[in-house]
Amino acid sequence: xxxxxxxxxxxxxxxxxxxxxxxxxxxxxxxxxxxxxxxxxxxxxxxxxxxxxxxxxxxxxxxxxxxxxxxxxxxxxxxxxxxxxxxxxxxxxxxxxxxxxxxxxxxxxxxxxxxxxxxxxxxxxxxxxxxxxxxxxxxxxxxxxxxxxxxxxxxxxxxxxxxxxxxxxxxxxxxxxxxxxxxxxxxxxxxxxxxxxxxxxxxxxxxxxxxxxxxxxxxxxxxxxxxxxxxxxxxxxxxxxxxxxxxxxxxxxxxxxxxxxxxxxxxxxxxxxxxxxxxxxxxxxxxxxxxxxxxxxxxxxxxxxxxxxxxxxxxxxxxxxxxxxxxxxxxxxxxxxxxxxxxxxxxxxxxxxxxxxxxxxxxxxxxxxxxxxxxxxxxxxxxxxxxxxxxxxxxxxxxxxxxxxxxxxxxxxxxxxxxxxxxxx
Amino acid sequence: xxxxxxxxxxxxxxxxxxxxxxxxxxxxxxxxxxxxxxxxxxxxxxxxxxxxxxxxxxxxxxxxxxxxxxxxxxxxxxxxxxxxxxxxxxxxxxxxxxxxxxxxxxxxxxxxxxxxxxxxxxxxxxxxxxxxxxxxxxxxxxxxxxxxxxxxxxxxxxxxxxxxxxxxxxxxxxxxxxxxxxxxxxxxxxxxxxxxxxxxxxxxxxxxxxxxxxxxxxxxxxxxxxxxxxxxxxxxxxxxxxxxxxxxxxxxxxxxxxxxxxxxxxxxxxxxxxxxxxxxxxxxxxxxxxxxxxxxxxxxxxxxxxxxxxxxxxxxxxxxxxxxxxxxxxxxxxxxxxxxxxxxxxxxxxxxxxxxxxxxxxxxxxxxxxxxxxxxxxxxxxxxxxxxxxxxxxxxxxxxxxxxxxxxxxxxxxxxxxxx
Numbered sequence: 001x002x003x004x005x006x007x008x009x010x011x012x013x014x015x016x017x018x019x020x021x022x023x024x025x026x027x028x029x030x031x032x033x034x035x036x037x038x039x040x041x042x043x044x045x046x047x048x049x050x051x052x053x054x055x056x057x058x059x060x061x062x063x064x065x066x067x068x069x070x071x072x073x074x075x076x077x078x079x080x081x082x083x084x085x086x087x088x089x090x091x092x093x094x095x096x097x098x099x100x101x102x103x104x105x106x107x108x109x110x111x112x113x114x115x116x117x118x119x120x121x122x123x124x125x126x127x128x129x130x131x132x133x134x135x136x137x138x139x140x141x142x143x144x145x146x147x148x149x150x151x152x153x154x155x156x157x158x159x160x161x162x163x164x165x166x167x168x169x170x171x172x173x174x175x176x177x178x179x180x181x182x183x184x185x186x187x188x189x190x191x192x193x194x195x196x197x198x199x200x201x202x203x204x205x206x207x208x209x210x211x212x213x214x215x216x217x218x219x220x221x222x223x224x225x226x227x228x229x230x231x232x233x234x235x236x237x238x239x240x241x242x243x244x245x246x247x248x249x250x251x252x253x254x255x256x257x258x259x260x261x262x263x264x265x266x267x268x269x270x271x272x273x274x275x276x277x278x279x280x281x282x283x284x285x286x287x288x289x290x291x292x293x294x295x296x297x298x299x300x301x302x303x304x305x306x307x308x309x310x311x312x313x314x315x316x317x318x319x320x321x322x323x324x325x326x327x328x329x330x331x332x333x334x335x336x337x338x339x340x341x342x343x344x345x346x347x348x349x350x351x352x353x354x355x356x357x358x359x360x361x362x363x364x365x366x367x368x369x370x371x372x373x374x375x376x377x378x379x380x381x382x383x384x385x386x387x388x389x390x391x392x393x394x395x396x397x398x399x400x401x402x403x404x405x406x407x408x409x410x411x412x413x414x415x416x417x418x419x420x421x422x423x424x425x
Numbered sequence: 426x427x428x429x430x431x432x433x434x435x436x437x438x439x440x441x442x443x444x445x446x447x448x449x450x451x452x453x454x455x456x457x458x459x460x461x462x463x464x465x466x467x468x469x470x471x472x473x474x475x476x477x478x479x480x481x482x483x484x485x486x487x488x489x490x491x492x493x494x495x496x497x498x499x500x501x502x503x504x505x506x507x508x509x510x511x512x513x514x515x516x517x518x519x520x521x522x523x524x525x526x527x528x529x530x531x532x533x534x535x536x537x538x539x540x541x542x543x544x545x546x547x548x549x550x551x552x553x554x555x556x557x558x559x560x561x562x563x564x565x566x567x568x569x570x571x572x573x574x575x576x577x578x579x580x581x582x583x584x585x586x587x588x589x590x591x592x593x594x595x596x597x598x599x600x601x602x603x604x605x606x607x608x609x610x611x612x613x614x615x616x617x618x619x620x621x622x623x624x625x626x627x628x629x630x631x632x633x634x635x636x637x638x639x640x641x642x643x644x645x646x647x648x649x650x651x652x653x654x655x656x657x658x659x660x661x662x663x664x665x666x667x668x669x670x671x672x673x674x675x676x677x678x679x680x681x682x683x684x685x686x687x688x689x690x691x692x693x694x695x696x697x698x699x700x701x702x703x704x705x706x707x708x709x710x711x712x713x714x715x716x717x718x719x720x721x722x723x724x725x726x727x728x729x730x731x732x733x734x735x736x737x738x739x740x741x742x743x744x745x746x747x748x749x750x751x752x753x754x755x756x757x758x759x760x761x762x763x764x765x766x767x768x769x770x771x772x773x774x775x776x777x778x779x780x781x782x783x784x785x786x787x788x789x790x791x792x793x794x795x796x797x798x799x800x801x802x803x804x805x806x807x808x809x810x811x812x813x814x815x816x817x818x819x820x821x822x823x824x825x826x827x828x829x830x831x832x833x834x835x836x837x838x839x840x841x842x843x844x845x
Contacts, residue, residue, distance in 0.1 A: 088631030097527050101542060101568035231632055231661055322565060323529065323540020 033161060034226035035077065035240065037309075038219055039247030040168045043254050044306035045125025045276065046118065046364065047213045048299055051255050052279035054206050055262025056271065060191035063259055065207055066252045067192070069214050072408045073248040076379070079386050079397070079405065080220045081240045084227030086395045091224040091378075092321035094385050108318050110374050112341075115218050115314040117367020119349030122310065124360055125303030127353055128277035132296040137353060145350035148308045152342075164309075170301040171254050177294040178257030181264050181287045188260060201422065208419040209368070214251065215412060217374045220382065222313040225320070234395070261287070261295075274361075311345030369424065372416035379409045436553065438544035439568050442522060446476060446492065446499045454504060458484055459522040461514060462555060468594055471546070471553040475512055475520065485509045490551055521555070524601050529630070530558060533614045534596040536622035538629045543567060545591055558597050561590025600634050616646055624653035627662075636665045648677030651686070660689050668694070672701035679753045680706075681726040681834050684713035713828070721800040724835055725819045725828030728753040731761045732785055734768060739781030745773075754829050756815050760789045767793060767818055767826045795820045798827060805830060806839050 054062045080091065087094060096104045123141050130140035152160060198204075223244075232240055262279055265286040273279050276299050284292035315338050319326030325335035332339050352358055383405060387396050397405060438460070446454045459475040473486035491508055493500050501508075514520070525541050532539050542564030545557035559567075566572040566587075579585045598614040615623060615638065623642075627635050627650065639647060639662050651659055651674060663671045663686065675683045675698060687695045687710055699707045709727050716722025730752055732741055741758060749755045758776060760769040769789030779788050795818045796805055808817055809832055819828045 088633045093631075096540070100527060101565055102570065105565065105569045228631060231657070233632065233661075323538075323542075323560065325537070 033165070033243070034223055034230060035081065035243035035245075035247035036168055036250065037161075037164050037247075038077070038223040038226065039073070039244075039251035040171060040254075041222070041306045041309045042214060042216065042219055042251050043171065043302055044118070044122055045128075045299060045303040046121045046368070047255070048125070048258060048302055049121075049276040050206075050209045050213045051258040052262045052266075052273065052276050054210055055259040056266040056273045056279060058203060058206060059263040059267040060188060060260065061196045061198070061203075062207060062210060063188070063191045063256065063263070064193065064195045065210055066256055066259070069211055070248055070252040072211070072412065073215055073251070074245050075405055075408050076215060076220065076382075076412075077223055077244045077248060078241060079382055080224045081227050081244050082237065082395060083382070083386055083392070084224040085232050085234055085237050085240055086393065087391050088228060090228055090317065090320050091221045091382070091385075092317045094391065095381055096321045098385060098388065098391070099381065104321050107374075107377065108321050110370060111217060111221070112314060112318065114367060114370040114374050115310055116345060116348060117363060117370060118216070118218065119307060119310045119345050120352050120360075121364045121367065122303045122307035123350045123353045124364065125276065125299055126307065128275060129280070129296045129300035129303060132277060132280050132292070141350050141353050144304060144307065145346050147304065148311070149343075149346060151308055152312055160308075164305065167301055167305040168250075171250070171298065173294040173298040173301070174254050174257045174261075177283075177287070177291045177298070178261045180291040180294070181261045181283075183260055183264050192256075205419070205422050208415045208422070210255075211412070211415055212368060212372055212375075212419055214255070215375070216371055217378050218310065218313055218317075220378055221317040222309065225313070225316055261291075307346075307349065311342050311349065314345055315339075315341040369420050372420045375416050376409075376413040379412060383409060434548055436546045436548060437559070437564075437567065438521065438526060438546070439564075441499075441546075444499055446474070446487075446501055448504060449500060449502045453479060454501060455479055457499070459520045460489075460553075461486060461512075461518050462521050463515075463518050465517070468547075468554040468556055470555070471521075472515075472518060473510075476509075484512055486512050489553055494548075525558070525599060528599070528601040529634070530600060531598040531615060531618075531626055532560070532592050532596055533598055533617050534592070536618055536626065538626055539592075545589075555594055557591035557593055559589060559591055561588070563587045563589055600630070600638065615642065620646060620649035621653045623650045627654060628658055632661065636662060640666070640670075644673050645677055647674045651675075652678055652682050656685070656689055659686050663690060663698075664694060668697035669701050672698045676702060676706060679726055679831075679834070680709055680728045681713060681724060681753070681828075681831075684710045685718060685723070688714050688718065716798065719802055719838070720798070721796050721805060721819045721830060722798040722827070724802065724805070724838065725830045726753045726834070727828045729757070729759065729816075729818075729829040730755065731759045731765075731826065733762070734760050734784065734786035734789070736785050737781065738776055738779040738783050738785065738788060741771075741785060742776060742781065745776070754816050754831050757829075758785070759793075759818055759826055759829075760785050761826055765825045767795060767820055767824055769793060770818070793818065795824075795826075796830070797821070802835065802838050805835055809835065 083089075083091065083094065089097075092104070092108070095107065123144060126144040127137035127141050131137060151163060227240060261283070262273075266273060266279065266282055269286060271282045271286075273282055277296075280292050280295040280299065283295055316326050318324075318341055319335075319338045322337075324337040326338040352363065353360070383397075383402075386392055386405075387402065389396060441457055441460065444457050446457060448454055455476045455478040457474050458477050460471045461473040461475060462469040462471045471489045473488055474492065475484050476487050477484045487501070487504075487509055491501055491504075493502070519525075521544060525544060527541060529538055529540055531537070539558075539560040541558050541560065543559035544555055545559055547554045547556045563572055563575075566575050572587075576587050579587055596614065615626075618626070623646070627638055630638060635658070639650070642650060651662065654662070663675070666674075675686065678686070687698065690698070699710065702710075712727060713723070713725070716725075718724075728751070730745060730748070732744075745755065745758070756773050758771045758773070759767060760771065761767055769786075769791045770793045771785060771789050775788055794808060794812050794814065796808060798819055798821055800819075805817065808814075814832070816829045816831045818826050819830060820826055
């Protein structure tokens, strides 16, 4: 019997060990999810358009701005992730509990409009990228909407996350296409390390645009909720921080390659473009057919990816703020507000693209303005929340972190204010 | 004292907060910041008003009894220095806005987690009772200040009257304050919920509330709830507990579930918990841990009834009566020989209707449906469907009984795939 017991014990140990090895790999992926996914969604259709335009119009002169943008993104996202881990609550939940129903209500309306605008531009991205492959938008956009709906409603959380992580890998297409442009690295390094500032409105507007498209209001809500959904605890925080930093770096590496590619091809040949689609088409004679296809494929991937996440994130955020049932595990009748908001976002987002004579460029433009108006409020709320001892306990910002964070936020507020001002003038 | 010309019987918290308190000459004294209430059964009553004076920054408490309501104005006829006190809560008191407004609560009647939009008070004599929690859209609109416009709009254009969505305080369990959860079991309204509903609620809460709610349950409810919770959350709940407390709860769970849970825990934690358990239980769990979770060996429990063929129905009946409470499966009695070879099966119904002196060997059915230790869940499910059984015994190559798979345990493994 004793022999038997000790054998049993080895068996248990083996089993636990086997599970553990498997699990730590799983844990690694589980922990790196939120930051990377959030950051990559950030390189959406609007982002790619902005980066293409920045490269095509101003060459390499805006490349340096990605360094401060990366730092700002890390600072802001780190705070969000920390709040999620420490409080175990989403951002809209915290805002509701701390600042009350009235503030939350108006904030959610503006967030809905801003995110709707973003969703429209994602479907515009789907339409534009598929047109490069010769597919009409009347086919690609409805198919895209059905794909998004099916993926999220029919798939389980795990399968959706796998699809998202694969989508992140597809961003490599921009890095490959960047190399296909045969860059001169010496010139690029000096452009990256020597900041240039030109005090003319188009240059400044573009600089603000690059920053604005990288740090968007919805990301803070999405990142914090996904950290909470993972059930991460304070002990896991170091991994989450690595995840956030890694994500912020990858997003800017992709941005770097897009700006660079457009600068060394389109800018050098003096080609004027107005959209990411123009950029992809113009790349064909300069860098080859495959480079153009890769660029278009990257745009399609980014647009679909963001179109899957934005409506979902919006519905979650709003339902969380108002205490409505919000879960894909519920049936429609159990969570009508959640599915209603989700369906409305997809329906309007895809529908607006299909209307003939829809002024798409102004719509995207004003959605950027709404984002710009919203961002300062959210950043200030975040700073107040993260310094609230009742919520954060001993995980509030340190003095140094507070100085850095407030300076970053002040700079971002100034820039988004400037962007709103310039846009509306 | 002025007589209320228009007695308002019900009051909303949102109509009280931020209101000014005036003296008898209509001079403003201060603003109402919050209400303190004594959390008694069935309805909490308001004891004090947290008042922010115009003259000083520090807020203080003023007894609610001192305030009269004249035409919707809050009046203190004469403020004496003895009326006010430091804002320190007494035993059993909470600040209502702080702990309830905009926070999550559980509606134990509808088994849902909801967010409080407003609180609804009943004015009875000179006291204010908390009777309802407003969780509806109209409450939200009231807070935003758009309730009236919305009502008028809906009535004019859609002929629709916006109704209040009020839930009686009797069904509300607050979550935000640990004190409210630590109330006596009788007062902890969560124990009224079915464990399956409780598990759904726990899954919906954030990790800290989840732990707080779970630890407020009594051992038996906690075990039943844990059984219904998804494995990932089970692990996180148990990881937050002391090994001794965790082992008390796990002991109450059916063996196979306990084994699955312990197998999912980190190694050291699982060992710590096993060490706290009685040796037989721990040994049974260890035995089950050896088998892969997806196969028959991992699905089975070792807690079932087995008898030698010579035992009589009466003796078996006495044994069942004594032990039934601690056994996972009581609906079938398995007949085995000295070496635990499976000989036959008797249903509880057969046993109940049999004369007490008959031996089990005469009662038993010898054509027993059983599965091997490595049978996959799909095939086991087919067996259940084909033979319409409540449980199937698991045997090794030599037909020795190793355990029993209960239909419910299999269902949990198979059910997620049914709808797809």
